[in-house]
């Protein structure tokens with residue numbers, strides 16, 4: 001066919017037909033509140049108690065460099081730059097499985113916690129499905145629900161985690177859900193841990209009503225107080241997907257995490273993963289696998305140090321708040337993780353106005369209202385203070401500034 005052919009399509013210049021994103025991409029919300037950069041303090045010396053970020057000193061900078069050298073010297077370089085399987089590296093999966101106490105087949109390597117969450121939502125929640133979520137909640141989970149247009153059922157979170165009885169009552173009243181999402185250890189934002197009894201009760205509900213528990217556990221390794229409430233009840237159920245990540249222990253930039261899946265879901269997840277990005281970076285998996293496998297005991301030793309660092313920071317922050325803001329915030333030291341969730345005790349203090357004054361003083365924190373998913377919580381009277389990557393001096397100065405904001 002030539003251009004002079006009378007049957008040729010008309011390609012004469014026309015105004016371009018606009019290209020629009022698909023409905024899914026168009027429907028994704030822009031950050032409001034949580035993650036909204038426009039709310040940051042304008043001061044260049046502002047101190048940010050904003051994110052669940054590990055301290056650089058707790059990350060394996062030197063060890064990863066050594067690992068890289070060792071892998072390269074052992075002629076691992078070529079393989080590290082090649083394709084690998086969707087399920088993830090066998091050696092890495094084996095190392096994680098031994099730590100979790102499950103069969104390695106049940107481990108699926110992901111690109112970190114958020115990826116694990118979105119993969120789980122896409123694999124298990126039908127379009128428009130209903131998902132019970134923590135109230136208050138880790139807000140980025142709600143964003144993963146946008147991928148399937150899911151609707152939410154808020155469930156209050158208490159000092160010992162999700163109010164499982166509340167959920168049981170809703171289910172008994174006829175409510176039906178595809179999944180429940182909760183952070184069982186050192187909750188983000190509310191710092192508590194789901195008790196062993198509630199874990200068992202939650203799993204029982206999931207099995208009775210046929211939904212999945214999405215247990216999002218990125219802070220689990222960072223316990224510095226209290227008693228471990230156990231995970232085996234989760235791993236022993238065909239109704240739980242356990243989401244984890246190396247973000248808080250080896251560094252968020254690695255983008256490396258894993259799911260512990262019930263055996264019957266493994267093939268479906270691997271196939272879905274295969275249609276997305278094929279697999280996590282071979283290079284990153286090579287380095288991390290080498291780091292963990294070739295240095296027995298190293299991970300635990302580094303965690304021992306990290307936990308001490310975070311304990312110290314949590315205690316220091318609570319002590320500074322008590323000293324400079326006596327009776328104004330009811331802060332308690334958490335048992336682990338990166339967050340404090342103090343409540344403003346005086347009802348006369350307006351939480352938004354306080355935040356605006358704090359921002360002007362040069363301290364950034366997350367306002368409790370950003371985490372609310374429904375009525376019946378005092379979250380809007382709370383502050384989420386993240387201390388993981390702040391030095392002692394920064395924490396002291398931040399509290400001085402907060403005290404000025406209280407006036």
Ligand SMILES: Cc1ncc(COP(=O)(O)O)c(C=O)c1O
Nearest residue numbers: 052112113114138183188245247
């Ligand atoms: C509760 C919770 N889930 C998931 C994530 C995301 O982890 P990742 O950075 O590995 O995607 C975070 C990180 O802050 C988190 O706090």
